[in-house]
Amino acid sequence: MKAVRLYGKEKIQLDEVTKPQVSENEVLLKVKAASLCGTDVRMYKNGYSGVDADHPLTLGHEIAGTITEVGSKVTSYKVGQRVAVAPNIGCGNCDQCVSGNTHLCANYQAFGINLAGGFAEYLKIPTSAVQQGNMTPLADATSFEQAALIEPFSCVFNGQNIANVYSGDTVLIIGGGPIGIMHAMLAFSKGASQVILTDHHKSRLEAAKEILPELTVVTGENLAEKIAKITNNRGVDLCIVAAPSPQAQTESLQYMAVNGRLLFFGGLPKGSENVPLNTNILHYKQLRIFGCTRASLSSYRTSEKLIASGQIPIERLITNKYPLEEFDQALKNAENSVGLKNVIVFE
Numbered sequence: 238m239k240a241v242r243l244y245g246k247e248k249i250q251l252d253e254v255t256k257p258q259v260s261e262n263e264v265l266l267k268v269k270a271a272s273l274c275g276t277d278v279r280m281y282k283n284g285y286s287g288v289d290a291d292h293p294l295t296l297g298h299e300i301a302g303t304i305t306e307v308g309s310k311v312t313s314y315k316v317g318q319r320v321a322v323a324p325n326i327g328c329g330n331c332d333q334c335v336s337g338n339t340h341l342c343a344n345y346q347a348f349g350i351n352l353a354g355g356f357a358e359y360l361k362i363p364t365s366a367v368q369q370g371n372m373t374p375l376a377d378a379t380s381f382e383q384a385a386l387i388e389p390f391s392c393v394f395n396g397q398n399i400a401n402v403y404s405g406d407t408v409l410i411i412g413g414g415p416i417g418i419m420h421a422m423l424a425f426s427k428g429a430s431q432v433i434l435t436d437h438h439k440s441r442l443e444a445a446k447e448i449l450p451e452l453t454v455v456t457g458e459n460l461a462e463k464i465a466k467i468t469n470n471r472g473v474d475l476c477i478v479a480a481p482s483p484q485a486q487t488e489s490l491q492y493m494a495v496n497g498r499l500l501f502f503g504g505l506p507k508g509s510e511n512v513p514l515n516t517n518i519l520h521y522k523q524l525r526i527f528g529c530t531r532a533s534l535s536s537y538r539t540s541e542k543l544i545a546s547g548q549i550p551i552e553r554l555i556t557n558k559y560p561l562e563e564f565d566q567a568l569k570n571a572e573n574s575v576g577l578k579n580v581i582v583f584e
Contacts, residue, residue, distance in 0.1 A: 240357035241564045242293040246284030251564060252293075257353075257361035264314055264362040264372070265306035266322065270381035271355035272299035272580045273571040274389060281568065287351070297581075298324035298348050300355030301375070301384030311367055320372040321384040322355070323391070323537040324348040326365050339369055340531040356564065356581060373538050376545035382558065382580050383544055386551045391532035391540040393419040393502075397427065398536065400500040400527045402475060404428035409464060409473040409492055412480030413441035413454075415554050415577045416502070420477050421449055426548045429475075433467060435460055436480075444577065448553045464492045472522075477502055483509045490518040499526045554578045 238256045243249050259265045277296050280288075288294045300322040307316055314320070324347045327339030334342050346365075348354045353361070362372060375384050393416060402408060408424045410417045413436030421432045433453045436442050442454040455463045464473060472494035478485050479502045489499055505512070518524065532540075543549045556576030559567045560583070567579040 238358040239561055240295045240353075241297070241561065242295050243280060243285065243288050244293045245289050247281060248290075249281055249296075249568070251562065254357070256359050259306050259308050259361055260364070261308040261310040262364040262367060263308045264304055264311060264367055266300075266302040266320070266360045266362055266372075267305045268300060268302040268355050268358060268360055268583055270301045270385040270580055270582050271297040272385040272389075272578055273567055274299055275571075277349070278568070278572050282572070294349075294351075295353040295355075295357050296349045297355035297357070298350060299385045299388040300324070300348060300360065301381045301387075302355075302360065302583075304372075305359070314367070314372060319375040319381070319384075321375060321387045321537075321541060322348065322360070322362065322366075323371045323373065323532070323534055324350070324354075324388060325531055326352075326363070326369060326371060329365060329369065337535060338533055340533050356561065358561070358583060370534055373541050375541065379541070379545045380552070382555055382582065383552050384541070385580055386554065386578060387537060387540050387544060388532075389416060390419050390423075390544065390549065390551060391537040392416075392529070393423055394540045394543070395532040395536045396420075396477070396500050396502045396527075396529035397423055399529050400475060400477070400498045402427040402429055405430045406474040407431045407433070407468055407471075407494075409433045409435070409476045411435055411476065411478045411482070411485045411489065413438065413445050414479070414574070417477075417479040418445050418448060418554060418577070419549075419551070420479055420502070421445070421452055422549050422551070423543075424475075425449070425451065426543070431467075433464070433473065438574075441574075448550075460488070461491045468494070472497060474498065475500065479503065481505055483512045486512045487514060490515055490524065493518070493522055493524055495522050497522065497524050499524060501526065501528050555580055558582045
């Protein structure tokens with residue numbers, strides 16, 4: 238079978254590899270769609286620990302497909318079933334795993350990160366992932382391309398589940414990429430009365446506005462003044478920093494209403510992790526700051542239901558589809574922020 242494998246920093250190629258064999262407790266998935274994300278780009282640009290010429294890694298962690306083989310002792314899945322695959326697999330025994338937070342397991346594994354991923358014709362689902370429920374059955378109306386985007390959307394859902402969006406909220410989202418737009422979609426579905434999206438790139442704001450006409454979009458220059466004007470000097474109830482920007486995190490406190498909430502979504506570049514914050518604003522406005530990472534299997538399954546219901550028009554984010562043989566072009570697009578989501582599709 239064909240698979241795209243990483244061999245080190247900026248070393249990636251399409252290989253012919255052996256099709257996986259499954260044991261009595263495992264499942265074999267025929268991959269139908271796998272989406273690229275910023276993590277794939279960073280692993281390509283920077284390399285990844287443990288991945289080298291002698292230890293290549295098949296990338297891809299936003300995955301959907303059809304089950305083609307089921308081990309003899311697997312009873313919860315069947316051949317022909319359409320599923321999406323949550324990538325993070327916990328050890329199953331630690332306190333986080335027992336509480337349902339397998340994504341927070343200190344020893345978690347993940348497809349496309351330290352296990353073979355979905356940029357391949359077939360993917361083996363190991364025993365631990367079968368038993369934990371990492372495969373989510375798909376509604377008939379959900380396409381494989383939509384299903385491949387459940388993973389990033391579930392991370393968005395996890396973040397908003399932590400910070401909360403209340404009916405009537407004014408929400409500011411900093412970062413107009415696919416994640417920022419997903420945050421906007423979810424905030425509207427939760428009852429936000431106004432969602433403001435900001436980005437330094439005008440083209441991104443134009444694309445977002447085309448996808449969600451109800452958005453209020455503003456460029457990043459003099460943002461505090463613009464937010465004050467839009468909110469009649471009240472500020473926003475929730476600010477989501479969906480850009481890897483230390484400056485955006487520092488400045489986010491300026492935009493807040495009294496009793497507001499801040500969500501720092503995602504991480505910062507190495508070496509930029511320490512961010513100055515005006516804690517007097519935090520104190521006198523009685524603000525709350527939240528962080529989030531990845532998503533639980535419960536969040537993943539709820540996300541599948543929201544997408545299947547039509548409440549979240551996730552398909553609007555798919556701007557390019559490529560066969561596996563054209564992975565280089567898809568990666569180039571993702572690296573240069575051409576379009577929003579680039580999806581590899583399989584026959």
